[in-house]
Amino acid sequence: MNLIGLAPDEMIQADIRTLIHPQLSADHLQRVVIVEGHGCTLTGADGTTYLDGSGGLWLAQIGHGRRDMAEVAAAQMQRLEYSTCFWDFTHDRAVELADRLLSIAPANMSAVHFTSGGSEGNDAAIKAARLYHHRRGDHDRTWILSRRGAYHGLTYGGGTATGIGSLLEGQGPHLPHVSHLTAPHSYRRDLFAGQDPTEFCIRELEDRIQQLGPHNIAAMIGEPIMGVAGLITPPPDYWRRVREVLTRHDILLIADEVVTGFGRTGEWFAAPDLCMQPDIIVTAKGITSGYLPMGAVLFSKPIADVLRSGVNGFPVGFTYFGHPVACAVALKNIEILEQENLLDAARDTGQLLHNLAAPLADLSIVGEIRQAGMTLALELVTDPVSRTPFPDAGVAVGRRLRDEFGVLVRVSAGSSLVLSPPFVLTENEATRLIDSIGSLLRQIT
Ligand code: PLP
Secondary structure, eight states: OOOTTOOHHHHHHHHHHHOOOTTOOTTOOOOOOEEEEEBTEEEETTSOEEEETTHHHHOOTTOBOOHHHHHHHHHHHHHOSOOOOSTTOOOHHHHHHHHHHHHHSOTTEEEEEEESSHHHHHHHHHHHHHHHHHHTTOTTOOEEEEETTOOOOSSHHHHHHSOOGGGTTTSOOOOSSEEEEOOOOTTOGGGGTTSOHHHHHHHHHHHHHHHHOGGGEEEEEEOSSBSTTTOBOOOTTHHHHHHHHHHHTTOEEEEEOTTTTTTTTSSSOSTGGGTOOOSEEEEOGGGTTTSSOOEEEEEEHHHHHHHHOSTTSSOOOOTTTTOHHHHHHHHHHHHHHHHTTHHHHHHHHHHHHHHHHGGGGGSTTEEEEEEOSSOEEEEEEEETTTTEEOTTHIIIIIIHHHHHHOEEOEEETTTEEEEOOOTTOOHHHHHHHHHHHHHHHHHHO
């Protein structure tokens, strides 16, 4: 069937017939068909325009629809659309991008492995951590520590590290030897049995290490700031203390910077400012601002040295490792982020969003406002004293903002309204975003 020229309604019927969407029930028959994007605006097939407060899915750093990105992709396709990086083959764009990534990464990062996205990157990181210990003679170090509510993707590896059980149901045994700890979500004080959240988390970590046996644990994986869980910014001392415990037991630390990397928090990476000091960094999303699928895993030197050893080196990697067009687009994206001072913009406009949203804290539906660079979350509650999560905020707030105000935001973890717009968001657009949220929340409160 030729779909070109379908009317919006026919498009929706064709979608319902032909596509299996991630995380969508067959009962839901509504679709938003997006056909164009420019800057922070997405346009639907029926001509409706939306202000993209989500940056797609936590990306679109440089904004939608840039001609210079398209030109770089077209030029690269004409010169070399594909060549492999398996075995001893390589190409100029992969080498240039690896070098560029290491120039902006924390100083202890020394080598790069390319992927097509974040889940695949977390799989590679978990395999690398286990292999690192194995090749050094520590054959029992297979356990991976993660946190409840974490999102590390939906492959069998990354998906098991993801701490959202409902996403794993009915798919058989997942990755063995993954253990989840409490997330440092200070606002949810019921998680910490009346104790200080950091003290609670550190004690739980120490206890879990003893239960599993320190010599059985390969690594801990964590998002520096948890995104899908509702933008959980950890207490200031959390990562420094976690790192100390892990180092004492020779356990590696994997930072999943799929959301936080490439300027989302106002820096190239979020880990350094949080004193996380990871051994492995997983990136995706913002590396190309979403213009092409791509990810990269960065390794510290001791790990890189071990991964290069052995007959097969690192036996992980897929056909599209270091895809030349994706590499060219990532290089251009990084150039744009730098030349147009978009990390500064992420910091400044993020602060503006926070200032504009601050008065909403007086509404009884707003339990807490959290912000990190160009991300902002409003935790919605039925009552600020009991801190009971607002039920079904996705429908009551997220969908209404979209359908009645033309504003796209993400409702995460059931009750957190999360913004992660492109860094090119203007002052007018920031005002419109927060005004729309404020108007709706005042109606609901
Ligand atoms: N890690 C984090 C922190 C994420 O937020 C996501 C996706 O949202 C992933 C990993 C998975 O990335 P992908 O969907 O590209 O596989």
